[in-house]
Amino acid sequence: MSQPQFSENDQRELAQFLEGEQAKARVQEVVHNMTDTCWDKCVSKVNNKLDRSEEACLANCVDRFLDTSLFIVKRLEDMRSSSM
Amino acid sequence: MSQPQFSENDQRELAQFLEGEQAKARVQEVVHNMTDTCWDKCVSKVNNKLDRSEEACLANCVDRFLDTSLFIVKRLEDMRSSSM
Amino acid sequence: MSQPQFSENDQRELAQFLEGEQAKARVQEVVHNMTDTCWDKCVSKVNNKLDRSEEACLANCVDRFLDTSLFIVKRLEDMRSSSM
Amino acid sequence: QVRSELALANAQExxxxxxxxxxxxxxxxxxxxxxxGEQACLSKCMDRYMESWNVVSRAYVARLQRESQGGNL
Amino acid sequence: QVRSELALANAQExxxxxxxxxxxxxxxxxxxxxxxGEQACLSKCMDRYMESWNVVSRAYVARLQRESQGGNL
Amino acid sequence: QVRSELALANAQExxxxxxxxxxxxxxxxxxxxxxxGEQACLSKCMDRYMESWNVVSRAYVARLQRESQGGNL
Incomplete structure (x- = not known):
């Protein structure tokens, strides 16, 4: 089987395209995981529409989850630098 | 290291065998996941035998889970075709 | 791109090193999973320190979890040998 | 083709x-x-889950944009 | 060999x-x-789980066969 | 380099x-x-979780050593 020939330019564009798609796939994976977590926290009954408080809860859930993540990483770094 | 030589016939049989084994592995994975889900739904205490209602619950749990899956896929397709 | 050359001795040492690192990775994965399980079983409130009973519960949780695993494997083997 | 595989994996998940x-x-x-009654519940639940997915997705993308501008991620 | 690896993976799971x-x-x-008492419970629980695995497996395979005949999967 | 990747994966997990x-x-x-109040709780919870990780890790490694000496794993 012979390999197709790509110019360097083609290769660079292909690499950028693939990187962009991988970034999208990572974002979607995070969105799936956070929807799972925040659905359990914020939506108890299923009604005809998400009500305002559920929708606010979902958006806050995302932001506080990310805050928690930053908080943990920052605290770990503080611990490490103070122990050196 | 020299590669062993296979006739085309051998290769076809090997491919079929491997495909069959992969299909079995996928079936077993589904069975593991559904046993996990349906055990939680249907078996609360552990007795000396599964009683009739637990056994019926487990079999129904499998069929209704698959019905749910078909229901979701069908509804998604309906949404897509009606939005086009 | 030219491959770097390794002596047989280098290769053996590299293989041992990688095997050791893989073993460590497997141990750490088990520790993560057992901490997850035993945290849910043993730590209900978060206080200023793990108290004695929580610490004992965590250590016992690890040992009884492994006992359970050995118990299951042994029983499966007994079943298999008695059915032959 | 990569793009449609990604869309498919996303829909499947x-x-x-x-x-x-x-x-x-x-x-x-x-x-x-x-x-x-179960079918009606499934329809509603499915709509709410997809709505939630969209709310979460918007909130996450908005946050990523704020962080990348502020630079403190 | 592939077959015994599959059986092993299945038993492990x-x-x-x-x-x-x-x-x-x-x-x-x-x-x-x-x-x-805990050991007795584990024995029973293990037997019930394996029974359940068999019930689920039979129901799933029966369904797959019905679907492949009816052709509406 | 393998070692630091391992440490990184462990910290990430x-x-x-x-x-x-x-x-x-x-x-x-x-x-x-x-x-x-939530931040204070997160700090404590994080400390307790890391303590627990250490207790579990010590207990597991001790058990592995006992088993490998006794030889009945």
Missing amino acids: LINKINEKCYLKCVPKPGARLEN | LINKINEKCYLKCVPKPGARLEN | LINKINEKCYLKCVPKPGARLEN
Whole structure:
């Protein structure tokens, strides 16, 4: 089987395209995981529409989850630098 | 290291065998996941035998889970075709 | 791109090193999973320190979890040998 | 082709999650068939889950944009 | 060889699931040893889990066959 | 380099678990910001989780050593 020939330019564009798609796939994976977590926290009954408080809860859930993540990483770094 | 030589016939049989084994592995994975889900739904205490209602619950749990899956896929397709 | 050359001795040492690192990775994965399980079983409130009973519960949780695993494997083997 | 595989994987994951969450909520005691009430619950639950996915997605993308501008991620 | 690897992976997965489910059910407060009552519970739980695995497996395979004949999967 | 990748994967997994467990425990109703009380709870929870990780790790390694000497694993 012979390999197709790509110019360097083609290769660079292909690499950028693939990187962009991988970034999208990572974002979607995070969105799936956070929807799972925040659905359990914020939506108890299923009604005809998400009500305002559920929708606010979902958006806050995302932001506080990310805050928690930053908080943990920052605290770990503080611990490490103070122990050196 | 020299590669062993296979006739085309051998290769076809090997491919079929491997495909069959992969299909079995996928079936077993589904069975593991559904046993996990349906055990939680249907078996609360552990007795000396599964009683009739637990056994019926487990079999129904499998069929209704698959019905749910078909229901979701069908509804998604309906949404897509009606939005086009 | 030219491959770097390794002596047989280098290769053996590299293989041992990688095997050791893989073993460590497997141990750490088990520790993560057992901490997850035993945290849910043993730590209900978060206080200023793990108290004695929580610490004992965590250590016992690890040992009884492994006992359970050995118990299951042994029983499966007994079943298999008695059915032959 | 990569793009359509990604879309497919995304749809598949969404279907799996809806199946898991909504089956748990709407079919507590599986019977001999999916009852009308269970089907109605599944429809609503599915719509709410997709709405939630969109709310979460918007909030996450907005946050990523704020962080990349502020530079403190 | 592929076949025995598959059987092994299947047994391993079954052991993991039994360990997870039955440890949770039968050893609520882990003590200094596995008590007799806990061991008896584990034996029963293990038998019930394997029975359940068989019921689920039969129901799933029967469904796959019905669908492949009816052709509406 | 392998070693530092391993350490990184381990730290990442620990962060993910803490995030999951402590967010669940300390932020039951997510509001417009992380409140002081929630932050204090997260700090404690994080310390307890890391302590627990160490207790579990010591117990597991001790058991592996006993088993490898006794030879009955």
